Amino acid sequence: MPPKRKPKLAVWKFASCDGCQLSLLDCEDELLDVAGEIEIAYFPEATRAMVKGPYDLSLVEGSVTTPHDAQRIQKIRKESDYLVTIGACATAGGIQALRNYKDVREFISFVYATPEYIETLPKSTPISDHVFVDFELRGCPINKYQLVEVISAFLHGRKPNTPPHSVCVECKQRGTVCVMVAQGTPCMGPVTHAGCGAICPAFNRGCYGCFGPMESPDTKSLSDWWKRLGASDDDILRAFRSFNAYAEIFRRESEAHE
Amino acid sequence: MTQQFSILEREDFQKLIDVLSADGYQVIGPTLGEGAVIYDELTSIEQMPIGWTDIQEGGKYRLERRDDDALFGFNTSPQSWKRFLHPPSVRLWQAHRTDEGFELQHEPIEAPRMAFLGVRSCDLHAIAIQDKVFMNGDYLDPTYKSRREKIFVVAVNCGQAGGTCFCSSMNTGPKAEGGFDLALTEIVESRQHYFVVEVGSEKGQEVLHQLPHRPAKDSEVKAADNLLKKVSKQMGRILDTEQMQDILYRNYENARWDSVAQRCLSCANCTMVCPTCFCTTIQDVTDLSGSHAERVRRWDSCFTMDFSYIHGGSIRYSQKSRYRQWMTHKLATWFDQFGTAGCVGCGRCITWCPVGIDLTEEMAAIRESEGAAPKPGRKPASAKP
Incomplete structure (x- = not known):
């Protein structure tokens, strides 16, 4: 067999905290394997070497918040065979999408001494609002094992195992007792996409919904029950308006409690 | 009639755990954890939820103190025994690439020997149902079967019914009618605390022989019967199964x-x-x-x-x-x-x-x-x- 050309990987940053890119560096044990199977062609967070496109796989972190970024993502899409978005910013607009509920010009005038230097869009939007996305990996931050799984699946032409069901399934599989039923703690687990391994309930906290909406979320039914547990409209609004504030279903539920 | 029943005193209960452990069983029974009575590995009676009960309603579970020191004074657990017989995650096989193709590596089936302490009648029926699913006909599930065949079952007849229980409607309780090695009915009275023991198998008989016990008196068997009659009328829910x-x-x-x-x-x-x-x-x-x-x-x-x-x-x-x-x-x-x-x-x-x-x-x-x-x-x- 002729030697196989290693697929070229690029990692791009948009408006984000870098936490999801760090998950790749955080892979430690797996990182050498990744480097063995893939040519890391563009990853400024990890290496100064920058190989020109086209790329076989682009991982995109962050949301689009500036006119410049809105153009940049178009170019990246053109240069990428596969484009995978990673994390809540890239898949739902991120925590910075809280601006979408306010007038961003007001923020600029308060924060910056010379607001006219600031060029920003009124809304923080997910990558899929701008270009076709081949696969979205959820989480704030993403789960590093899921990232390796997505890269492995890409390399071998198979579907990634990233189940879109509720966090509850993960709680039950690991044997965690339901914090909502046994303690009356409001929990986002029933409407939240699995992937973290149900970390918060395992530490006796309600789920914060970091992975965004699950495949068929009934946010209204959950909100109704939260009220019975004593949550106020404001509590519910805040719960749905966090890292995935601009994910369509969470957005609508938060607006219902304004 | 009463010879078939024996009495195990509360102060000898630790010996049941000890005998099962000495026989090589991993004893799994009720313990307090994460705000509930869960099933986990036990070595001592002190790990059991002594004097605790639970209040259950639709979407609600709370622990509460009892006014006695019952060992089994609670209702159903958050999860059943299913996770021990039909585990949430099982690797079925692995494969490695070789020069000629690939090599399959079958997963060795290593089932622990488990003794389940405190299986309620509803759960005994549930195990019987899963037996039909996994061990009947042409397609046997080796993971389930290997675990299932090694278990020792200590059933406990329910001394109370929970708020969401309806075994009376389904004819599955509250008294264990079969599918156990030993079945216990816990009697807590002001001056006595004992278990009426029924033997369900030879294995059960052997374990009982290693425990301090005596034949039950008529009055003790009657106390157990009366308790179970009372429980079957306490069901928190009813399901009309007609048609x-x-x-x-x-x-x-x-x-x-x-x-x-x-x-x-x-x-x-x-x-x-x-x-x-x-x-x-x-x-x-x-x-x-x-x-x-x-x-x-x-x-x-x-x-x-x-x-x-x-x-x-x-x-x-x-x-x-x-x-x-x-x-x-x-x-x-x-x-x-x-x-x-x-x-x-x-x-x-x-x-x-x-x-x-x-x-x-x-x-x-x-x-x-x-x-x-x-x-x-x-x-x-x-x-x-």
Whole structure:
């Protein structure tokens, strides 16, 4: 067999905290394997070497918040065979999408001494609002094992195992007792996409919904029950308006409690 | 008549754990954890939920102190014994790439020898149902079978019924009628605290022989009988099973399915906690280099979209179709498939539904939609949000 050309990987940053890119560096044990199977062609967070496109796989972190970024993502899409978005910013607009509920010009005038230097869009939007996305990996931050799984699946032409069901399934599989039923703690687990391994309930906290909406979320039914547990409209609004504030279903539920 | 019953005093109970441990069993029994009575490995009676009980309602579970020191004074646990016999995740095989192709490596089946301490009658029936699923006919499940064949079962007859229990309706309790090695009825009175022991197998007899015990007096056996009679009238829920199958088959279209779909989160909790639900999915995983692959079996649920995914999409797309599928399977089609109901009346799906959906209430509503008057004694439907 002729030697196989290693697929070229690029990692791009948009408006984000870098936490999801760090998950790749955080892979430690797996990182050498990744480097063995893939040519890391563009990853400024990890290496100064920058190989020109086209790329076989682009991982995109962050949301689009500036006119410049809105153009940049178009170019990246053109240069990428596969484009995978990673994390809540890239898949739902991120925590910075809280601006979408306010007038961003007001923020600029308060924060910056010379607001006219600031060029920003009124809304923080997910990558899929701008270009076709081949696969979205959820989480704030993403789960590093899921990232390796997505890269492995890409390399071998198979579907990634990233189940879109509720966090509850993960709680039950690991044997965690339901914090909502046994303690009356409001929990986002029933409407939240699995992937973290149900970390918060395992530490006796309600789920914060970091992975965004699950495949068929009934946010209204959950909100109704939260009220019975004593949550106020404001509590519910805040719960749905966090890292995935601009994910369509969470957005609508938060607006219902304004 | 009474010779078949023996008495084990409360102060000798530790010896039961010791004897089972000495026989090489990993003893699994009730203990307090995460705000509930859960099942975990036990070495000492001190780990047991002495003097605790639980209050259960739709979507609600709370621990409470009892005014006695009962060892088994609680109701059903958050999860059943299913996770020990049919584990949530099992690797089925691995494969390694070789120069000629690939090499399969079958997973060795290493089943622990487990003694289950405190299996309630509903759960004994649930194990019998899973036996039919996994150990009958041509297709045996080696993981289940190897675990199942090694267990020692200490049943405990229920001294009280929980708020979501309805075993009386399903004829599955509260008294253990079979499927155990030993069955205990705990009697806590002001000056005495003892267990009436019934032997269910030779293995059970051998264990009892190693314990300090004496023949039960008539009055002690009667105390146990009276207690169980009382419990069967305490059920927190009632499910009228008369013509249940036919009613469900006639009502694939019924407005009640729309109503429950408004509340159902399709989170899958009911199926995870159900002691008879057995569905799994298969995940095939490769490593980055493609030199190693493995197949893992995990619990799945008919409430997930992937569950009914066939080429092109999920065939049970709506919450309505998924809830209808689940309840109709439990209470009707299960009879056609396995000759029993798929429900044992343990009430876990009611307690552990995060929004308190109650299948006894849903079934009653469908029955009443056909014009039947509510049966006297059925608990009124609880208020829903």
